[in-house]
Every structure is written in structure tokens, then in C-alpha cells.
Amino acid sequence: MNVGIIGSGGREHAICVSLKNSEKTNNIYCFPGNAGTSLIAKNINADLADFEALKKLIQKFNIDLVIIGPEKPLVDGLVDYLKKNSIKVFGPNKIASQLEGSKIFTKNLCKKYNIPTAKFGVFDNITKSLSFLKQCKFPIVVKADGLAAGKGVYICETFERSTNAVQEIFNGKFGEAEEVLIEEFLEGEEMSFFVISDGKSFRKFGSAQDHKRVLEGDKGKNTGGMGAYSPSRLENELLDQKIIEKIIKPTLKGLKDLKTNYVGFLYAGLMIIKGEPFLIEYNVRMGDPECQTILPRLKTDFLKVINTCVDNNLNSINLEWNEEKSICIVLCSKGYPDEYENGIEIEKLNEIKLEKNNYIFHAGTKIKNSKVYSNGGRVLNFVMKSKNLKESRNNLIKVIENLNWKNGYFRKDIGFKVIKK
Numbered sequence: 001m002n003v004g005i006i007g008s009g010g011r012e013h014a015i016c017v018s019l020k021n022s023e024k025t026n027n028i029y030c031f032p033g034n035a036g037t038s039l040i041a042k043n044i045n046a047d048l049a050d051f052e053a054l055k056k057l058i059q060k061f062n063i064d065l066v067i068i069g070p071e072k073p074l075v076d077g078l079v080d081y082l083k084k085n086s087i088k089v090f091g092p093n094k095i096a097s098q099l100e101g102s103k104i105f106t107k108n109l110c111k112k113y114n115i116p117t118a119k120f121g122v123f124d125n126i127t128k129s130l131s132f133l134k135q136c137k138f139p140i141v142v143k144a145d146g147l148a149a150g151k152g153v154y155i156c157e158t159f160e161r162s163t164n165a166v167q168e169i170f171n172g173k174f175g176e177a178e179e180v181l182i183e184e185f186l187e188g189e190e191m192s193f194f195v196i197s198d199g200k201s202f203r204k205f206g207s208a209q210d211h212k213r214v215l216e217g218d219k220g221k222n223t224g225g226m227g228a229y230s231p232s233r234l235e236n237e238l239l240d241q242k243i244i245e246k247i248i249k250p251t252l253k254g255l256k257d258l259k260t261n262y263v264g265f266l267y268a269g270l271m272i273i274k275g276e277p278f279l280i281e282y283n284v285r286m287g288d289p290e291c292q293t294i295l296p297r298l299k300t301d302f303l304k305v306i307n308t309c310v311d312n313n314l315n316s317i318n319l320e321w322n323e324e325k326s327i328c329i330v331l332c333s334k335g336y337p338d339e340y341e342n343g344i345e346i347e348k349l350n351e352i353k354l355e356k357n358n359y360i361f362h363a364g365t366k367i368k369n370s371k372v373y374s375n376g377g378r379v380l381n382f383v384m385k386s387k388n389l390k391e392s393r394n395n396l397i398k399v400i401e402n403l404n405w406k407n408g409y410f411r412k413d414i415g416f417k418v419i420k421k
């Protein structure tokens with residue numbers, strides 16, 4: 001089969017590598033991909049917002065199946081568009097993608113189906129928001145409704161901070177805002193929980209713990225993710241069962257009641273409090289960098305999994321997983337998540353000899369005359385799978401230190417809650 005991947009991050013490179021190892025994969029095309037994908041697939045420059053141009057390219061290259069990595073094209077309805085044009089595609093449709101596209105849609109669904117989540121209120125102007133905030137206990141969380149590339153969430157310690165957040169949101173910092181979401185601050189431990197769904201049935205697709213903050217000790221600004229390990233240290237059968245019964249099943253039922261269904265990866269961002277799961281948010285895709293830790297652990301042929309899912313036949317296969325744990329350290333550009341420079345050569349990348357069960361997935365990179373340059377905030381993902389997370393982490397740190405990329409920054413403490421000193 002010829003397969004197309006939409007996206008250009010570490011998640012998409014990991015998907016590309018898994019597909020490459022699949023028996024039935026013929027050619028892989030990445031729209032637009034990165035330096036890493038260009039070594040095993042064909043990168044095609046494309047504007048992901050121009051659906052018609054994308055469709056033409058997909059047809060031109062005789063692509064049999066399209067896998068969509070990031071949320072934006074999903075929320076914008078690329079799945080619906082491609083399906084209408086008889087192109088086989090993996091990912092949720094536009095209505096189902098509201099689970100990530102609108103935080104208020106998800107909160108209302110939680111309320112209707114009794115899904116455990118932080119208590120919340122929705123307000124349609126600044127005055128009402130502020131009079132509510134005056135009576136609140138702090139910290140409190142203020143959120144913009146739509147996609148905001150991870151930036152529309154304010155954890156506010158004081159009334160002043162929350163006032164500022166509400167004003168920024170209504171003043172259009174994240175696009176025109178009709179409403180704001182204000183919710184209770186939940187204190188617990190976060191977990192990323194994944195399922196794959198074919199519209200009729202679903203399976204768990206691993207768990208992971210992401211480190212979103214830029215500095216060691218989970219301090220500093222929020223980022224897309226500085227590293228992760230899988231499975232989450234919180235994972236156990238009882239918790240899985242609670243997540244599935246209290247959160248996943250009612251959500252899928254809610255979509256069914258809206259006369260739609262869910263095909264694709266569903267990522268539940270959870271807060272676990274005293275063994276009980278609360279939904280913080282949904283994402284309608286794999287996590288990045290969680291995907292880079294989960295896919296190397298999958299033993300079942302990846303293309304077969306995706307294909308069976310698109311054919312609504314997930315029940316017909318078994319998902320098998322490697323017993324080993326995996327960990328990912330993200331090397332980013334100095335200055336990320338604020339200002340950083342692009343186009344800086346990563347000189348020694350080609351000299352790195354990877355051991356077995358060791359992977360480098362590219363994220364913000366581009367290639368020119370066989371040289372690799374940085375091209376984004378998160379640049380490279382170093383992943384290792386083994387029985388011992390501490391050994392893996394030490395090994396990855398050594399690899400990154402040997403690379404000695406002067407413009408790079410990474411956290412040495414990924415997995416600190418599970419790796420003892």
C-alpha cells in the first residue's frame with residue numbers, strides 16, 4: 001500500500017518509521033515531513049490548509065491510505081473532505097474532532113454524561129467572568145475555547161492574574177472569543193491515556209506521562225512536551241477500567257447520540273487524584289512526544305492496525321505490546337518555547353551510531369545538501385526502549401551530550417517521578 005502522512009513533527013516521524021517496518025507498506029509520502037522522514041519516505045511540500053491541493057497530490061501519488069497526525073487539519077474537517085472524495089483516511093471527522101477543537105463542547109458533554117472533570121462555568125463577557133472570579137478560591141484555571149497550540153490555558157494564582165487572562169482571551173489573543181471557560185484547579189498527577197477506535201469498538205493504545213514544562217522539576221513555561229515515558233507509572237488494571245467505564249465509554253456514547261462516531265486515536269489528558277481519573281482535556285490524535293514512546297512498544301504490524309481500523313474491523317485483530325518501557329528526551333532550540341533561532345546546523349548528527357532499541361525521531365528539522373538544520377522549537381527526539389528507565393535515560397543523555405549541539409537544550413530529569421536517584 002502507498003501511505004500518506006499529514007504532519008511534520010516527531011510524532012509523524014515515529015509513525016513513518018512504524019509504517020516502514022510494516023509488511024504491506026509500499027511507498028510513504030509525508031506532507032510535508034522533516035529531515036528524518038525524508039530519509040525513509042518522500043516529503044511533499046504542501047499547504048495543509050488547502051484541501052483541494054492536498055487531494056490532488058494524494059491522487060497523483062496513488063496514495064491508498066492517509067494518516068493525519070496533528071489536530072488542526074482534523075478540526076478543520078480534512079477527514080470529511082477526503083472521504084467525500086473517496087480517499088481512505090485515518091482520523092476523526094469534524095464533529096468528533098470538536099472534542100479537541102472546543103473545550104466547551106467537551107465540558108458540556110462531560111456534564112451531560114456525568115464524566116468526571118473539574119467543576120466549571122462558561123461566561124460570555126468580561127463583566128460576568130470577573131464577578132464570578134471574585135467569589136472563587138485560587139488557584140483557578142481560565143481557558144480559551146478553541147485550538148490555541150497549547151497556549152490558551154492559564155493557571156491563575158490570584159484574582160489579578162485571572163482578570164488578565166479573561167481580558168486577553170476576550171481581546172482576541174487566540175482568535176475571536178465568544179465565551180471563556182473557567183474551571184476548578186485539580187491537584188493530582190497527570191497521565192496521558194490513549195485509545196484507538198474504529199467507530200464500532202475501541203482498544204486501549206497505551207499510556208504515558210508527558211513533561212510539559214520547559215525546566216527541570218516540572219517548572220517554567222508550558223511547552224508542547226519536553227519528554228515522556230511509557231507506560232505511565234500510574235497505570236494499573238483497576239485504573240484502566242475506571243478510565244474506560246467513566247470517561248471513554250460515555251464519551252463515545254455521547255458522539256453516537258450526536259449521530260456520529262469516532263475513528264482514530266483518542267488521547268485523554270487525565271488528572272489522577274487518589275486513584276480516581278478526572279478528564280482535563282481530549283486530544284483527537286496521538287500525543288507528541290507520547291507517540292514516540294508508545295509506537296516503538298507496539299509489536300503488532302502498525303499498518304495492519306490502522307487499516308483494520310479504517311475498515312471498521314478492529315475487533316478482528318489483537319494488539320500486542322512489548323514488555324519493555326520506553327523513554328523520550330526532546331532536544332529543543334535554546335529559547336523555546338519563547339524566541340529561538342532556526343536554520344542552525346546539527347553537525348554531528350550523522351556520526352551517531354544508534355544501539356538496538358534506540359531511536360532518533362526528527363521534529364523541527366530540514367535537510368539541505370545532506371546537512372541537517374534546525375527548523376522549529378522542538379528539534380529531535382531521543383528514544384530508548386529497555387527494561388530499566390534509568391539506564392535508558394543515562395544512555396540517551398550520553399548520546400545527546402556526544403551530539404554536542406551548541407544551540408540545543410534538554411531536560412535531564414524526564415521520568416523523575418518514576419526513576420529513583
Ligand code: AMP
Nearest residue numbers: 118141150153183184185186269280281
Ligand atoms: P490543556 O491544554 O487543557 O491540557 O491544559 C494544559 C495543561 O494545563 C494541562 O496539561 C495541565 O497541566 C494544566 N491544566 C489544565 N486544566 C487544569 C485543571 N483544571 N487543573 C489543574 N491543571 C490543569
Ligand code: GLY
Nearest residue numbers: 210225287288289
Ligand atoms: N504532549 C502533549 C500533546 O501532544 O498535546
